[in-house]
Amino acid sequence: MSEGVEWAVHSCLNLAWAEPGEAVTATRLAAFYELPAAYLNRQLQALARAGIVSSTSGPRGGFRLARDPADISLLDIVTAIEGGQEAFRCQEIMRHGPGGRDNVDYRKHCLVSQAMRRADLAWRRELAAQTIADIKLAVEGTRPGTPKMVRNRLAKPVS
Template identity: 75%
Template sequence: MQMSEGVEWALHSCLNLAWAEEGTAVKATQLAAFYELPTAYLNKQLQALVRAGILTSATGPRGGFRLARDPRDIALLDVVTAIEGAQEAFRCQEILKKGPGGRATVDYRKACIVSQAMRRAEIAWRRELAAQTLADLKVQVESKQPRTPEMTRQRIANL
């Protein structure tokens, strides 16, 4: 499975917003310029985060994006789902129905060993993402790079 680059962009943008000055909105152009990303494409990701209730947005001269919730209340899975959607990564097509001994009356999504294994793996992956929050990432970054919050605020202010 491969996630789109929008997931990476969204997670980094959310972290940068977590370090923004309280009450300050950050424009999509500033967030895009931070990592030299295309503004129009990043803006689509940011709008998806707004629709998911992760960010808020406002228009006008003081407009931009802010976190809608405390970073402790934003799971990584929330961001991934906002960008990639909630559909399962593996979708059993029940090909066993057409194979030798296949039966039309069997639900192979439940009976197939391959389908079951893939479902278990996906559940584990989703649990791991649900267990980690934006605040967890923030703490990890700050413990390794303590100047990151201040450097982020300064860079955003100068963009």
Template identity: 80%
Template sequence: MQMSEGVEWALHSCLNLAWADGRAVTAGKLAAFYDLPAAYLNRQLQALARAGIVTSTSGPRGGFRLARDPARITLLDVVVAIEGEQEAFRCRQIMRDGPGGRSDVDYRRHCLVSQAMSRADLAWRRELAAQTLADIGAAVERKHPGAPRAARNRLDLPAD
């Protein structure tokens, strides 16, 4: 399974917004932070807004902010906002057309391959749901204590 680059961009943008201390940051500034295409990042930010992860404000002091506390935004929230809710594995029930297959059987529930893939998907989702932006931010800050200040400076946000 491979996620789109939009997931990485969205996660890093959310982390930078967490360090912006509630101040609005434009899509252009967030894109410039990592030299990303602003129009494409803006689409990711709009998806995050539709999911209630960020809010957007227009105008000269407008931009994006986290919509809720980083401790209440999981990595799974961001992944689902960008990639959608569908499972990575989609059972097409090919066993119906195989030897001994039956049209009256739901092979998504009876196929051991499908069951194994569903368990793996559930484990992956549980791991992402167990980690919040606050968790990641704290880990980054332990390793790089100046990261929040450096992010605010790079985003050209005034000092507190």
């Protein structure tokens, strides 16, 4: 998984704390963690294509969440950044091993492939069960000053 996923999740979380109706530029979001703005902007554009954030151009433009934080799962973000393909891709190497046959779909019959697919499904279910709202609530419970700190930091001019 690329670092873009981590950047996208943190950006969505920070956007959840932004002032209501306020758009935040990619430059300002990138400055928050000293990230390269151009690369973060690519992640934000992927989130926009997926309908997770919306973007507005112009002098007061930037990004804001397009959906309620409770309606944005970690799986939504991972899929927007990485795509929806499975983590494990069976290459059907058993076909070329002893006793391998051309008429067998080893993706379905191979026990290694089945185990990897179960693990991938469990991972996806866990990501789908966690939302930005869940993480936001957990952070606010352990660090109550975070929302105000984020809003203040996002409001400061980028140097």
